[in-house]
Amino acid sequence: MTISANMMRKNKILCKSLKTVESLGSVSVICSDKTGTLTQNKMTVIDCALGNERMSVKQAHDALVLNQAQNPSGTHNALDQLRSLAGLCNAAEFDAATRRLPIEQRTIYGDATDQAILRFSEQLGSVAELRRCWQTKYELAFNSKNKYMIRALGLVHPDGKSMSLPSDTAAVFEPADILLTIKG
Incomplete structure (x- = not known):
């Protein structure tokens, strides 16, 4: 951890706590500009x-x-x-x-x-x-405790439902063994 913190310091990245550095190993996507x-x-x-x-x-x-x-x-x-x-x-x-x-x-x-x-x-x-094709059936807003949001959707023509977790799904699901690619 100290090595990671020092490397980040050399690149002028300020971490306010060691907990931030600890969590970097589990990060899969960073949205930044x-x-x-x-x-x-x-x-x-x-x-x-x-x-x-x-x-x-x-x-x-x-x-x-x-x-x-x-x-x-x-x-x-x-x-x-x-x-x-x-x-x-x-x-x-x-x-x-x-x-x-x-x-x-x-x-x-x-x-x-x-x-x-x-x-x-x-x-x-x-x-x-x-x-217009989908109707929100249930919604749980993102919060810092859960680290995910849930939006359950139903088709306007009710022949299917979908549940999506666009945030930290690792908090809910184990990592997957299969991968959906652009080719299917």
């Missing part, structure tokens, strides 16, 4: 990863369009599931008055992380259309 989050409260999704495949937002959009063209019957892949989770399991909302503006210029109400993830989902497809 070198300066914008602290100074402007803005974050942006640049890349996404599905399994062992990493792609830009543009590449993800193109792959999703290609998948929908090849599978018009509605077969969903991991990228479509990521887009759905990003749009549905999100507390941020677009300002309706700015809906005709380009995505980057729209006003979004919510914290910086939710704003970035909502904007990412919208770049892959209409979040409003997605949200």
